[in-house]
Amino acid sequence: MQRRLVFALAVLAVCLGSAPVAAQVPQGTAAQLELGLTVTGVRIEPEAVSMSRGDTLLLTVILTDASGQRVEGTQFGLARASNHIDVQSIKDSIADSYLMWGVNPGESAFAIWVQIPDDSAGFQWKPLDEFGVMVEDWPVAQVDMMDPAFETYAGTTFPLEAKAMTDHGTEHFAAEVTWRSETPSVATVTPGGVASFSQPGEVTFVAAAEGITARRTLRVVENPVRQLDISPGYVTTRTGDVVHFDVRALDGRGRAVQGIALTYGVHGLDSAGAEIYTDGAFVAENPGTYKVMVTAGGLAQEAIVAVEPRTPATPVELIGRHGPSDVTTSDLWVFTGNDGRDYAYTGTHAEGGGNRMYVWDVTDPANIELLDSVVVDGRVVNDVKVNGDASWAIITREGASTRRNGVVVLDLSTPAHPTIMGELTDSLTAGIHNVWINGDVVYAVNDGTNAMNILDLSDPTNPKHAGRWEIRPGEEDKSLHDVWADGRYAYLSYWDDGLVILDIGAGTHGGTPTNPVFVSSIKYAMGNTHTAFREGDYVFVGDEIMESNDLDGPLSPRGYIHVIDVSDIGTPQEVARFEVPEAGAHNVWVENGILYIAYYQAGLRVVDVSGELRGDLYRQGRQIGWFETAVRDDSGLHSNATLAWGPQPFKGNIFVSDMNSGLWVLHHERPAELSP
């Protein structure tokens, strides 16, 4: 994420004659700087800058004074707003001129600046004006028409697809493909490519882009469908629950017709806010009665859906809270120790000096007791995890005075007073942001290399490296943030590279716990993939986005939960989302159809994710509880400032760590009625 630039115009390409482009505009003479003060305007030749990708253009800059007269002899520069163009000064050869190359297609801009004196014998840049520039893509060389997605039966309608390809073999960035039919009596097509096949015969479609055309002749056959059934014809459901309509298209002999394009529609009879997908799945955000329609050729059928509201959200009850008032709290882990008592371990973050992990007795969650802390050489203890039999824990460290961070292993023989029994810093010096324990194997997110280090803790007193996995080995432009695993697959949150799934023993792709094998990945335009957690067929993936234009302003995290369907592990699909408007998701936990989200400034959010998920879960009323984890007094680090970090359900309660107020124990009564 980048903060805004104060001055929007960016990359400067300036002059030193024929020297390399990358050099500075030297400070002008005193006379040049004074002359710069007289400049009030600028114009360029040519007046409109447009070029093709790869072309070169000679640009002349003419500076003018208040009377419109040309001013010569100043020291001026040119700044471009993006990498659509490259620029090099040739002022030493041709007065006041630049060479400009088209690099990447698209619209951009550049600006002209002039040097003027400052108040300390130096100079400052005065902006004069900015100009648009258009870089056209390489010319379209061919149009590729895709095979139709459905059978071309008379009476059906569906979109056709084509791509405009440049003479460099790339898809043209902007060329619009327009369609026409040469046989409109058989089939018509909209300019955008939606074809309607009206009667049997041969039809030739023409797809054109920038004068380049492609033709394809298709044979339209009689629609064999004689009967269309939709089931159920009437159904009741709730908002957020997915109804699948089964549509059967049969020919005259009662046989199923394959490959026919079905067209769905939904219409609210007394409400609005429902969606039906191309696979016949229906989901509503608002209660009411909806009519679902499906057509196949000339046949149509309807069904009625009566949608009831979901069970309303119920209060989340406060059971207990405790927390440091002098340091920020980070992640947590709650478990039952070998002495039968329940413990919560919480990390600490930078504000206040995060060099410790706190030990809390939460056996009586209404009376949380601080027992101890483990101090390490560090300034952040970001993550805390306890292994399956609660015999050891691992904490991650950042900000060590030695700059050798790595992981620290704790002996939980006495869980009320854990002690350090090992550490591993070799090749982990930058710090480990997050870890996940899978038996004796620990998956560790390396802050320095952005790889996942695989650690062997079969001897927890002597943790060892057991492997390493990363996307694009050898390349540095990647960012790994978190890892979660279930023994079969590991789910890596790889920031702008999205969710990456590895086989670590599922038996599907040959991976093992220490030698993972890539399975699939999915990413989305907004990037910032921060965390993941799987239950059932879904992986719940959270973003972390921090956008602020004002360093002194309030923290304003953004980002939401993407619901990824991994029922086909090789082809993950985003099917739903949960987004609290104007807040930012952080860590998540899913258990028995309930999603718990530490939603930064929105506190704890409890979401019913039972059953099949489609669409916008928040709008569907699937949020069933929430709690603002902020203290109103001075018992936390900051009062009236919710900043929830991580949730964990445990023995019927929900434990939440909040950066500003520490450890919370909450209770939410599970709704009797979840989705089937």
Next chain:
Amino acid sequence: MMTRAVLGVVAALVAATPAVGQTPPAADYWVYVANESSDIVSRVRFGPDGITEEKKIRVGILPADLDGAHGLSVSRDGRHWYLSLAHGNPYGQVWKFATGNDRLMDSAGAGLFPATMGISPDGGLLFASNFNLHGNHVPSSVSVYFTPQMEELAKVTTCVMPHGGRVNRAGTFHYSACMMSDQLVEISTRELEVARRLSLTRGMEQLLPVDAADAMAMGDGICKPTWVAVSVDDRHLYVPCNGRGEVLEIDAETLGVERRFATGKGPYNADVSPDGRFLVVSLKGDQAVAVFELATGRETRVPTSQPLTHGVVVTPDSRYAFVSNEAIGHTRGTVDVVDLEAKELVTTVEVQHQPGGIGFWKMEPRP
């Protein structure tokens, strides 16, 4: 809602006064120091009324991550300060602030773990060494920015783990050290290319091919250089060998080693007093600074207030050195003031966590 303004308010005045027997300062001095494990920049004022952390400026991007405010440099005209943020996703950033009101003015992307920044005398070019401290041991770069718009003009590939860059007074060359390649690298500020590189491994101190960016040093004689300070007349370069406890004085013309100054453990940063008399070297492993009189090479050791002594900058009147001390863990770091004439610690002030990069802003004589 918590606001960052909470941290931006003027800090309570916790002034410490100069030690008994020292002549009180006749001016006020200001420095900025980056606190790497707080993501806060402290503005420290020292003068006749003592020393105080005058202001705390919140920096960084993700509150749930340490972005690592590491390097800090102030432009020679005192109008801007620049901060390197070491960590990102994955790349770090360089931010530009106005001095005084400390407003963020602009920012630019950098490489992996941008650290030290050198600025050309006219303030127009900023060189950020992409330290890549924790990544793979592969050649990294020095990013060069045109500061009026904070745009990267070039990424000059230099060596493995570049650090400690400075531009000479003439503005013609930028020098940086390479901790893992064991080299001194000279970049032409006109060509923005490596002009020369010098091996610093003992017994192998010789010029290397300009393209020897991936060389790795091994053996007993490793210098492990961390910094380059330039003499006032541009004739000498001073390179602390962090790995073997000495500072090299190198002829800037020939790149030949002229003198070696033995130091304590872990010489790290260095600065030359503007009057050319003193070379002040932070000793990270000895909790001290070494003050060398350059005419004679005589060293005086001055203990500092906290361990892991890091940054050092000398005042324009050559009277004081401001020194940052990282400290350990939960303990806050400090900024010390060392009197270069008396060779004594004058005073100290507690700042935030892990102060490192330090830059001198201004001095104002008291009437």
